[in-house]
Amino acid sequence: MEEKEISKAVIKRLPRYYRYLGELIEEGVERISSNDLSKKMKVTASQIRQDLNNFGGFGQQGYGYNVKYLYTEIGKILGLDILHPMIILGAGNLGQALANYVDFEKRGFELVGIFDINPVLEGMGVRGIEIKMISDLPFFLKEKKVEIAVLTLPKNRAADMAEILVKNGIKAIWNFAHIDLDVPEDVIVENVHLSESLMTLSYNLSKYTRDHKEK
Amino acid sequence: MEEKEISKAVIKRLPRYYRYLGELIEEGVERISSNDLSKKMKVTASQIRQDLNNFGGFGQQGYGYNVKYLYTEIGKILGLDILHPMIILGAGNLGQALANYVDFEKRGFELVGIFDINPVLEGMGVRGIEIKMISDLPFFLKEKKVEIAVLTLPKNRAADMAEILVKNGIKAIWNFAHIDLDVPEDVIVENVHLSESLMTLSYNLSKYTRDHKEK
Numbered sequence: 001m002e003e004k005e006i007s008k009a010v011i012k013r014l015p016r017y018y019r020y021l022g023e024l025i026e027e028g029v030e031r032i033s034s035n036d037l038s039k040k041m042k043v044t045a046s047q048i049r050q051d052l053n054n055f056g057g058f059g060q061q062g063y064g065y066n067v068k069y070l071y072t073e074i075g076k077i078l079g080l081d082i083l084h085p086m087i088i089l090g091a092g093n094l095g096q097a098l099a100n101y102v103d104f105e106k107r108g109f110e111l112v113g114i115f116d117i118n119p120v121l122e123g124m125g126v127r128g129i130e131i132k133m134i135s136d137l138p139f140f141l142k143e144k145k146v147e148i149a150v151l152t153l154p155k156n157r158a159a160d161m162a163e164i165l166v167k168n169g170i171k172a173i174w175n176f177a178h179i180d181l182d183v184p185e186d187v188i189v190e191n192v193h194l195s196e197s198l199m200t201l202s203y204n205l206s207k208y209t210r211d212h213k214e215k
Numbered sequence: 216m217e218e219k220e221i222s223k224a225v226i227k228r229l230p231r232y233y234r235y236l237g238e239l240i241e242e243g244v245e246r247i248s249s250n251d252l253s254k255k256m257k258v259t260a261s262q263i264r265q266d267l268n269n270f271g272g273f274g275q276q277g278y279g280y281n282v283k284y285l286y287t288e289i290g291k292i293l294g295l296d297i298l299h300p301m302i303i304l305g306a307g308n309l310g311q312a313l314a315n316y317v318d319f320e321k322r323g324f325e326l327v328g329i330f331d332i333n334p335v336l337e338g339m340g341v342r343g344i345e346i347k348m349i350s351d352l353p354f355f356l357k358e359k360k361v362e363i364a365v366l367t368l369p370k371n372r373a374a375d376m377a378e379i380l381v382k383n384g385i386k387a388i389w390n391f392a393h394i395d396l397d398v399p400e401d402v403i404v405e406n407v408h409l410s411e412s413l414m415t416l417s418y419n420l421s422k423y424t425r426d427h428k429e430k
Contacts, residue, residue, distance in 0.1 A: 015411035079421025097308030172420045190416035196230035201405035205387045206294025
């Protein structure tokens with residue numbers, strides 16, 4: 001398939017398409033019309049048709065989409081057909097929760113190391129991977145090819161850690177620390193700011209309460 | 216302060232303002248100009264001025280913003296001045312990570328219960344709160360006032376759980392399960408779809424690699 005530029009708005013929606021298509025495959029569905037997919041995903045059928053037209057010639061009128069083909073193609077666009085070696089920095093509850101998330105492995109994110117600063121954790125196993133000390137990290141990154149670093153360290157350690165990661169060739173950081181990382185432009189950062197998400201929920205909740213008091 | 220409608224785009228940026236203002240307070244900064252805040256936050260000063268103008272009359276020309284006042288006002292808009300009783304469904308690593316996140320408590324999110332289906336966990340303590348069985352949930356929700364439910368159960372249990380929560384008066388769900396919940400319109404859902412975030416990172420990483428191979 002020839003690649004063309006896909007708009008950011010479409011890209012943002014791709015993981016959700018990918019998820020629904022994956023569920024359809026699990027259910028044994030081989031083809032689906034944009035109308036049926038539209039009902040399932042609660043977006044308009046025309047939005048779906050427009051979005052999926054970006055991926056070329058599947059989905060003929062009256063014939064529906066080939067679920068598996070579409071799933072595979074979107075997976076390729078999302079880079080899920082390539083193995084991404086990944087390490088986790090911080091072996092606390094969050095780090096361990098992410099390490100134990102089996103679905104990541106299925107999608108090509110291969111956990112190759114877990115690091116912490118707490119010596120009590122050294123050598124403990126998480127999914128068969130021994131927790132190493134962060135002091136071993138530079139050596140580890142010289143020996144192994146690692147693409148993605150998952151940063152679950154406390155905020156006060158995250159900035160220094162990002163610098164070490166970048167120096168040692170990490171190309172992408174999945175950042176759970178509650179700060180904005182200052183990294184070179186060619187390093188990809190994807191933030192998960194949990195407390196900001198909770199604040200958005202709180203805002204909507206408060207707004208709803210206020211609006212209904214006024215009435 | 217009189218309330219007026221604030222645009223969604225501004226609301227989305229508020230948690231980030233709140234975070235930076237909180238850091239400034241920690242650093243002992245009492246006033247800050249939009250220019251200095253702009254450098255810190257890497258957004259334009261005019262954007263900051265426009266956004267913060269929504270909050271009325273502080274920030275006079277040449278005098279800067281009163282950091283603490285602004286922090287407090289934004290906190291009010293975000294509903295952080297009100298206590299939000301919260302329960303966590305799922306006492307696995309992720310549920311425990313969220314339970315142990317002390318910052319939530321500081322911002323008015325008071326954890327009042329943790330529930331799981333695994334009888335092995337029953338009675339175990341997380342931050343002084345005993346893990347209860349999910350079968351006790353309806354009774355618990357009748358006895359206690361709970362606003363927010365944090366859903367960290369596996370996807371196949373999340374849909375049923377959301378129904379139970381809604382039936383028992385929960386007004387907001389912070390959803391970590393990998394599905395879109397089907398709830399009445401007046402129930403607020405804020406999703407944290409971790410694997411979709413990781414896919415976005417993967418997309419950007421793959422795109423960067425492709426773009427640089429082409430050159």
